[in-house]
Amino acid sequence: xxxxxxxxxxxxxxxxxxxxxxxxxxxxxxxxxxxxxxxxxxxxxxxxxxxxxxxxxxxxxxxxxxxxxxxxxxxxxxxxxxxxxxxxxxxxxxxxxxxxxxxxxxxxxxxxxxxxxxxxxxxxxxxxxxxxxxxxxxxxxxxxxxxxxxxxxxxxxxxxxxxxxxxxxxxxxxxxxxxxxxxxxxxxxxxxxxxxxxxxxxxxxxxxxxxxxxxxxxxxxxxxxxxxxxxxxxxxxxxxxxxxxxxxxxxxxxxxxxxxxxxxxxxxxxxxxxxxxxxxxxxxxxxxxxxxxxxxxxxxxxxxxxxxxxxxxxxxxxxxxxxxxxxxxxxxxxxxxxxxxxxxxxxxxxxxxxxxxxxxx
Amino acid sequence: xxxxxxxxxxxxxxxxxxxxxxxxxxxxxxxxxxxxxxxxxxxxxxxxxxxxxxxxxxxxxxxxxxxxxxxxxxxxxxxxxxxxxxxxxxxxxxxxxxxxxxxxxxxxxxxxxxxxxxxxxxxxxxxxxxxxxxxxxxxxxxxxxxxxxxxxxxxxxxxxxxxxxxxxxxxxxxxxxxxxxxxxxxxxxxxxxxxxxxxxxxxxxxxxxxxxxxxxxxxxxxxxxxxxxxxxxxxxxxxxxxxxxxxxxxxxxxxxxxxxxxxxxxxxxxxxxxxxxxxxxxxxxxxxxxxxxxxxxxxxxxxxxxxxxxxxxxxxxxxxxxxxxx
Numbered sequence: 124x125x126x127x128x129x130x131x132x133x134x135x136x137x138x139x140x141x142x143x144x145x146x147x148x149x150x151x152x153x154x155x156x157x158x159x160x161x162x163x164x165x166x167x168x169x170x171x172x173x174x175x176x177x178x179x180x181x182x183x184x185x186x187x188x189x190x191x192x193x194x195x196x197x198x199x200x201x202x203x204x205x206x207x208x209x210x211x212x213x214x215x216x217x218x219x220x221x222x223x224x225x226x227x228x229x230x231x232x233x234x235x236x237x238x239x240x241x242x243x244x245x246x247x248x249x250x251x252x253x254x255x256x257x258x259x260x261x262x263x264x265x266x267x268x269x270x271x272x273x274x275x276x277x278x279x280x281x282x283x284x285x286x287x288x289x290x291x292x293x294x295x296x297x298x299x300x301x302x303x304x305x306x307x308x309x310x311x312x313x314x315x316x317x318x319x320x321x322x323x324x325x326x327x328x329x330x331x332x333x334x335x336x337x338x339x340x341x342x343x344x345x346x347x348x349x350x351x352x353x354x355x356x357x358x359x360x361x362x363x364x365x366x367x368x369x370x371x372x373x374x375x376x377x378x379x380x381x382x383x384x385x386x387x388x389x390x391x392x393x394x395x396x397x398x399x400x401x402x403x404x405x406x407x408x409x410x411x412x413x414x415x416x417x418x419x420x421x422x423x424x425x426x427x428x429x430x431x432x433x434x435x436x437x438x439x440x441x442x443x444x445x446x447x448x449x450x451x452x453x454x455x456x457x458x459x460x461x462x463x464x465x466x467x468x469x470x471x472x473x474x475x476x477x478x479x480x481x482x483x484x
Numbered sequence: 485x486x487x488x489x490x491x492x493x494x495x496x497x498x499x500x501x502x503x504x505x506x507x508x509x510x511x512x513x514x515x516x517x518x519x520x521x522x523x524x525x526x527x528x529x530x531x532x533x534x535x536x537x538x539x540x541x542x543x544x545x546x547x548x549x550x551x552x553x554x555x556x557x558x559x560x561x562x563x564x565x566x567x568x569x570x571x572x573x574x575x576x577x578x579x580x581x582x583x584x585x586x587x588x589x590x591x592x593x594x595x596x597x598x599x600x601x602x603x604x605x606x607x608x609x610x611x612x613x614x615x616x617x618x619x620x621x622x623x624x625x626x627x628x629x630x631x632x633x634x635x636x637x638x639x640x641x642x643x644x645x646x647x648x649x650x651x652x653x654x655x656x657x658x659x660x661x662x663x664x665x666x667x668x669x670x671x672x673x674x675x676x677x678x679x680x681x682x683x684x685x686x687x688x689x690x691x692x693x694x695x696x697x698x699x700x701x702x703x704x705x706x707x708x709x710x711x712x713x714x715x716x717x718x719x720x721x722x723x724x725x726x727x728x729x730x731x732x733x734x735x736x737x738x739x740x741x742x743x744x745x746x747x748x749x750x751x752x753x754x755x756x757x758x759x760x761x762x763x764x765x766x767x768x769x770x771x772x773x774x775x776x777x778x779x780x781x782x783x784x785x786x787x788x789x790x791x792x793x794x795x796x797x798x799x800x801x802x803x804x805x806x807x808x809x810x
Contacts, residue, residue: 203557237590246589253556254589258580264546265581268553268561275509275535275559295577298546305541462625464586464594464649470678470725473625474756476763481728 186382189410193355260293270308289320512564583626640675678725686714
């Protein structure tokens with residue numbers, strides 16, 4: 124029977140959040156460091172987009188940093204992460220370097236995908252960051268297949284796959300969840316529920332609550348406050364351990380909020396949400412400010428130390444941008460490289476007529 | 485040489501490749517307990533168990549994507565479509581995920597996956613169940629397309645497809661499953677992708693074709709023999725990679741060519757090949773290259789109309805006579 128529950132560990136209000144969630148001061152500072160990096164990195168990307176250094180579609184994660192830091196930090200190196208196209212910071216969280224991600228946004232040879240993928244297709248096999256997928260919901264069956272491989276080989280890693288709230292209305296989402304349930308695959312399906320699929324409020328395209336979307340498939344659904352990085356971390360730490368030891372697939376409605384437009388080409392507010400709504404969210408739901416307040420209340424950090432961390436983050440983002448700027452463009456030889464993993468000894472594979480064999484000139 | 489059906493040849497190829505490599509698994513609708521809708525996977529569940537021969541729910545998009553994800557993570561899935569007519573539901577995962585993954589990840593994720601099942605019309609299955617789907621797949625760089633027409637080719641090419649590190653759409657003929665033919669006994673009998681096969685020799689005209697249509701072409705060649713016209717029948721066997729050398733060789737020998745395919749004419753495989761012949765062998769041609777295709781309509785149900793819609797040996801003979809100016 125499907126189960127809907129909220130796992131946020133709530134105990135005495137008198138205990139401070141670090142104690143309540145079982146998170147050390149050192150770890151909490153790491154989470155702060157991570158989120159500051161994500162914020163400054165995305166702001167740098169925003170700046171670079173504005174001056175034409177980054178092209179195409181570029182979806183920023185500003186406001187949703189807790190959702191990346193809190194979910195990926197508890198994972199092991201051999202766990203897999205897959206995402207949609209708002210994935211820069213999730214790549215960073217899984218261990219892809221800021222330089223490799225920024226160079227990818229710049230379309231440079233040193234980018235994580237050699238400049239071929241761009242903002243929406245960051246891949247890094249080494250850290251098991253599995254992309255970067257651009258069709259809404261398309262990554263959900265893919266991640267289910269990674270879960271299939273883990274079970275097939277009797278391994279004990281897990282997969283986290285992210286999607287936006289709009290993805291749950293795609294058929295592939297339901298097909299994938301059904302299969303994960305049938306075969307009890309170690310997949311954690313995370314909806315980064317920022318309440319809007321581009322400009323369409325979730326409430327306009329669904330008559331049921333997000334947390335109930337997995338119920339028909341017999342997959343437990345959980346609601347987590349993604350703006351509270353400590354709650355998110357504690358939840359995913361415990362959940363990953365359970366899934367690793369056979370709890371089966373899980374579905375998480377990770378409540379969050381996007382402080383920017385859907386992509387760099389879209390307005391922050393307008394026809395679908397008001398300026399006031401966004402400003403209020405920035406005031407009340409900023410995951411970085413929320414952790415800052417907690418840590419200051421607990422005496423773990425003071426203004427000076429916070430500024431040092433922020434300075435460090437700004438510097439990493441700047442170094443990433445400088446690196447990307449200095450990285451060469453992919454050479455023309457890259458154009459035809461990696462279309463085919465196996466060039467068969469016989470027959471033509473390219474048909475554009477550019478070269479003697481119909482392919483690379 | 486053993487004589488076996490096309491179905492048995494495919495079954496042997498699957499069995500041998502699954503014995504050879506524990507990462508190969510078969511997933512699709514009815515492939516396990518039911519032995520496959522066309523019995524291609526007969527007995528495999530008993531031999532390999534339900535982790536490697538897997539009945540999927542009817543979720544073409546879902547299990548195709550699952551296969552692609554499993555391939556990203558290092559397995560070698562064989563995904564069976566009950567027919568390629570149903571694979572339209574899954575084509576996003578084939579084109580947007582499988583065919584592009586290696587490129588957009590700059591070579592980090594090879595995609596060793598086979599999508600297989602019957603394509604083309606059978607008998608009176610009408611519009612939604614009767615269509616040749618090759619060109620949807622060959623259109624996309626990153627996807628290989630294989631269309632075996634005989635038991636031997638079915639076996640040797642399926643083994644090659646499973647061993648290949650790119651996604652392969654492996655398109656069988658529903659009406660070919662009972663076709664018998666000789667198949668080499670060698671359990672390492674692999675036909676490399678991209679090598680065409682001259683199935684009939686002659687000097688007067690080239691009939692170039694692929695898949696199930698080789699039998700229509702061969703029938704036409706027999707009829708033409710009676711009129712003293714000797715045709716080369718070139719079976720491409722794979723659409724991508726394409727054996728252009730073999731195409732040019734036969735065209736340069738006969739100077740006249742007809743392309744026969746089961747699919748529709750507009751932007752069909754024949755359109756591509758005719759274009760390439762005129763680009764690369766224009767001076768060798770004594771006549772425009774003609775195409776024989778399905779009528780440019782959805783397939784009707786009524787038996788008489790279906791016969792009219794399908795490419796036939798008579799259509800081929802007619803086209804050959806035209807290129808011979810007879």
